[in-house]
Amino acid sequence: MKYFLIFALSIGFYQVSLSQEIKFDNPLAEERADPWVHKSDDGTYYLIATVPEYDKIVLRKSETINGLKDAEEKVIWTKHEKGVMGHHIWAPELHNIDGTWYIYFAAGEAENIWNIRMWVLSNTSKNPMKGKWKEEGQIKTSIESFSLDATTFEHHDKRYLIWAQNVRGGAHGTGLVLSEMESPTKLKGSEVVITEPELSWERMKYNVNEGPAVIKHGGKIFVSYSASATNHNYCLGLLWIDENADLLDINNWHKSPGPVFYTNEDLKRYGPGHNSFTTSKDGKTDVMIYHARDYKEIKGHELSDPNRATRARVLKWTESGFPDFMQNEGD
Template sequence: MKYFWIFIVVAAGIVFPSLVFSQSFEFDNPLAEQRADPWVHKTDDGTYYLIATVPEYDRIVLRKANTINDLKNAQEKVVWNKHKQGVMGHHIWAPELHRIDGTWYIHFAAGEAENIWNIRMWVLSNPSKNPMEGEWKEEGQIKTERESFSLDATTFEHKGKRYLIWAQNVRGGNQGTALVMSEMENPTTLTGPEVVLTEPEFNWERMKYNVNEGPAVIKRSGKIFVSYSASATNHNYCMGLLWIDEDADLLDVSNWSKSPGPVFYTNEELKRYGPGHNSFTIAEDGETVIMIYHARDYKEIQGHELSDPNRATRARVVRWTESGFPDFMQYEGD
């Protein structure tokens, strides 16, 4: 793993010029109150779907709209409910919606009704053209080499191969989560090997909890970027970044680089606390990259942060440096 200080914004607050500015978009933030871990999927016909964690952690919901801003007032539909007993019975977290070979898939995390922290990754499928319709089938658990706490699966295709990146406890005990990647045989099955891309090592990744989670993939300028979230889900929550050359072996960890500082984090002046667990989508112009993420507008939380319902979904434009790296504009609003 290589570390480079080449970002527009890092923890020290260093700002460099030379930005490539995208078209200006204004978003009616928050797009969705009390919706965390947001994922927006844009179809080829320009339709946007929003899927996210609800604060009751008991169901999976979808919204559909023709624009990103229209997701705010779009009617929401429950497409799946937790089990009353056994697996998939608690902590329904971080669903992602993907269209793969003509079938819709939802990858999500769930605990057991009787053992709520026994969290694993699960998959639903739906052959309907519209994921708001049709029947969602339970495809079962994504089995990993390590039988341990695992969540936040995201999948992407590169050069004809499909990959999964997820967060998992790889060291046992209370050692937190690392990001792991594997090639996939199909949208529900890993082929291995399973390689650890990053573990919490810097202070900003170890605030209250040792956490690397919530990966999201974006390709640009000959590179693959993976944003991820770190630390507890209070005001310490923040985002880091991994990247690799698109022609390199993705399963060779030595080919990956990592930001030694967070690239997006709390800004008290803007009342943006604990931003993270993002996804990427494309704006209506077909080219501007939009980051969808959650944050709170206050710092002090009563009780445990996971019991606070007010992580809200927001959207913002991603700008790019002349060297082709994403800039998340730490000091701008939204």
């Protein structure tokens, strides 16, 4: 892993952005964490996210991002009463691969709620709000351990999966692992750890790297990820790699020395994280979807607090080709 202090300087060369041309009706969804927005080929937006009861998967659709706010929400899958997929239904993502819809999500067992693994649903209906969702089973990894937050992307005619996993056991926490996929439900080849929580801002209360999201720009592949506990310490870090480099060689990956998006008390934005990326209706503007709270103090455990809300904001790019998360600007 390479750390570049020059990254801290590069984010200072912002494009002129005194105001955002696109405005969002935030929050887009109250009590919806780990949000993932999928924009289909016909321009329809779908929002899928974690619900505070951790017991089901819900989906919304709209012709616009702002329309997701008042869109009807449908429960498309409910947890099992016993056994696997019986608790902690977390961080679903919706993907369309070769005409089939897939949902990647994390789930614990009803009798062992922290025995969390990655699971897949599929649906061949043209509209993911309709049709029947089939349980495809667990995504098996080489190490059988706590794993979650799977995301998939295609590059140079190969499909990859990035996920968070406890690869060292115990208090070491979760790092991000990358592997090529044999199919939308099966990995193949090596599984490479591309980041672990080594820096102080990744180790606040818990040692966490999770929630990866991929965006390509200017000859690079960027992976944002979330770090630390899901309270006000939650924040985004950034990885990047040249698009022509070997993705499975960890020496080709670079990591930001500090968080790129984090709590801003002046804006009442606390613990922003677990984001996804989409584009504006015309496809010309990148948009970040994320969750945050509007207050700092949490009663009880942070996972028991329901008020992580889904928000959207324009993503700008610096002159040096890096994403500008506009830390000091509101949505």
